[in-house]
Amino acid sequence: DTEVTQTPKHLVMGMTNKKSLKCEQHMGHRAMYWYKQKAKKPPELMFVYSYEKLSINESVPSRFSPECPNSSLLNLHLHALQPEDSALYLCASSQTQGGGYNSPLHFGNGTRLTVT
Amino acid sequence: GESVGLHLPTLSVQEGDNSIINCAYSNSASDYFIWYKQESGKGPQFIIDIRSNMDKRQGQRVTVLLNKTVKHLSLQIAATQPGDSAVYFCADLNQAGTALIFGKGTTLSVSS
Numbered sequence: 001d002t003e004v005t006q007t008p009k010h011l012v013m014g015m016t017n018k019k020s021l022k023c024e025q026h027m028g029h030r031a032m033y034w035y036k037q038k039a040k041k042p043p044e045l046m047f048v049y050s051y052e053k054l055s056i057n058e059s060v061p062s063r064f065s066p067e068c069p070n071s072s073l074l075n076l077h078l079h080a081l082q083p084e085d086s087a088l089y090l091c092a093s094s095q096t097q098g099g100g101y102n103s104p105l106h107f108g109n110g111t112r113l114t115v116t
Numbered sequence: 117g118e119s120v121g122l123h124l125p126t127l128s129v130q131e132g133d134n135s136i137i138n139c140a141y142s143n144s145a146s147d148y149f150i151w152y153k154q155e156s157g158k159g160p161q162f163i164i165d166i167r168s169n170m171d172k173r174q175g176q177r178v179t180v181l182l183n184k185t186v187k188h189l190s191l192q193i194a195a196t197q198p199g200d201s202a203v204y205f206c207a208d209l210n211q212a213g214t215a216l217i218f219g220k221g222t223t224l225s226v227s228s
Contacts, residue, residue: 033216043218045216098214101166104162
């Protein structure tokens with residue numbers, strides 16, 4: 001079992017829907033991440049939060065809106081998505097931003113998103 | 117763009133063999149590297165990491181070798197088991213050291 005919990009595991013949404021992905025960790029980590037992974041591709045960084053503040057936005061379209069309500073929770077709000085946004089969305093956390101030697105990123109098992 | 121990549125997209129081995137998965141990186145300033153294993157339907161799972169001031173690091177059945185001269189990283193898995201079947205990614209930190217960037221991945225298939 002992973003120490004980073006993501007819900008829901010699967011999500012199907014229409015292009016006009018609004019939905020949210022949720023991520024939770026209780027390891028006391030102060031950095032949290034969203035990655036997007038298409039089939040047979042490596043995870044691609046989307047957002048990084050450090051001490052509950054947005055630190056990195058990798059030029060992600062505004063239809064993806066991250067939120068970090070507290071140090072244990074990370075949300076990704078979705079609105080007006082396109083079919084090409086269908087992917088596995090992975091949340092990760094680390095003790096400090098970037099992780100590092102003996103302090104790696106811990107990943108959840110992801111939310112499989114399908115946009116119809 | 118990404119600074120790490122893997123030589124081969126797929127690798128097939130027999131159970132009990134040793135596996136070697138390779139990764140080449142382009143950023144000579146990279147000072148931290150990490151290997152992840154991703155099984156089907158799961159998120160990436162940490163295997164082992166290494167700092168640039170090291171040439172070798174060993175874990176349980178795994179060894180990571182770093183050759184800074186040719187900017188090459190490898191993951192060796194001893195006595196490969198069917199449970200080792202997965203996609204393996206190497207990754208390193210971005211230029212600012214603030215986020216992990218993944219290479220392309222190698223799919224390891226272990227047959228009994």
